[in-house]
Amino acid sequence: MLPNEGPPPSLPVQLLHSITRRRHRVYGLIGGVVLLLAVTVWVYGGFETGIDFFTSVPRPAPPPPPPPQHDPPANHDAITTHAAVDVINGAPSTTAGGVAAPTQTETQADEHPAPDPPQETIEPTDDWRHSNQSPAAASVTPGIPTKIWQILLPKKPDDKTWKADPKSLEDTASWLALNTDYMYTLVSQKGGEELVSNHFSHDPRIIEAYHNMPNVGMKSDLMRYLLLEAEGGVYTDTDTVALQPINDWVPADLRDKVAVVVGFEFDKLDGPWWADINHWVQFCQWTIAAAPGHPLFRSMVDRIIASLDDLSAHYNVPVQDLKPKSFEVMNSTGPAAFTDVVFEQLRLRDPSLKDTADLSGLTEPKLFGDILVLPIDGFGMGQQHSNSTNDGSVPPTALVRHRFKGGWRGSKRRRSEKWRA
């Protein structure tokens, strides 16, 4: 017997069957849609209306809040923030009155009316804390105060009859003319004493070093570092000519980053080594620009004190009785010592630097942390070496011309330059 042997179902019955099958299909379809919906809701964690369809199903955790908007984790940025807060908290008058980039100070104040605890934002990006480098790379609020400093001291320390020769200040006019809104100060005996006692009386080593300097050239050297540490601004020798306004020294896109500007006096390149120069590239200290309080100058003062102690021990005479040779001056207060200290600061900011030769042949300003290094023409144009422009033209990159005319060391330097040329 076959199963469907019976008579075919009547038409109404067939119709009923087909309707039933269609209804099943519709139910199936609706069920499928509901299932799909349920799965969707489970996976995406509910509708935006906030209705929670499946409270028993653990929802995926909400996405973490976006990370705070940090600046790029460059050394100086993090440290600058820290220092800026310190300065604002500690000595409001310094920041308000001294820093030449008022927009920056204002911006900081606007953006951080109630600054967060500085440590929290700093720790993670603070590269030097994780290296074995010293915290001397710590930095200050960028911006060069609108101050120009020159130093003019009598050759003999206690010469009461001494008067400055107006000719020795001829080149100063170029600085005043190009920087009309800058405050100019000529520091001499009394001003120097006052600055040292006003700012450094807490550190007897500095007072002592200043008063015991074996000669006036070295005293002038120490004075410029102390000036820049205490007040910031631009120090420049009296035999320098300003070629560009100080406001144009730092490229516009770097102004909120630069706290020190230094330039070269010598770059060996493919030339010979020079008698008194023990670096492939040597920085000049006839012109330096800085924000106040930069650690570079504290390091430099430490170096001076250490060098004088070394010389004193070596010759077995008290510091004030030393008769240092030319190189000993250069290597204690002058450009050789300055180069050691600047280079150490650059290395704290860029550990890939190994030797001053790594800076050789620079053709445009280069920023290391908050220290801007100028190519040779920046402060050292018009020399017969170092690929300095010396064809009578003044390149737009030349900011200062050093005339090597005055001063205790200047004449010596000029002689050696002739010898070298």
Ligand SMILES: *[C@@H]1O[C@H](CO)[C@@H](O)[C@H](O)[C@H]1NC(C)=O
């Ligand atoms: C330069 O001075 C430093 C510090 O006194 C000393 O360690 C170093 O040997 C000197 N360099 C030369 C070449 O004499």
Ligand SMILES: *[C@@H]1O[C@H](CO)[C@@H](O)[C@H](O)[C@H]1NC(C)=O
């Ligand atoms: C000297 O400077 C010019 C212009 O910046 C540059 O083209 C040239 O390569 C430099 N020469 C050396 C030896 O560095």
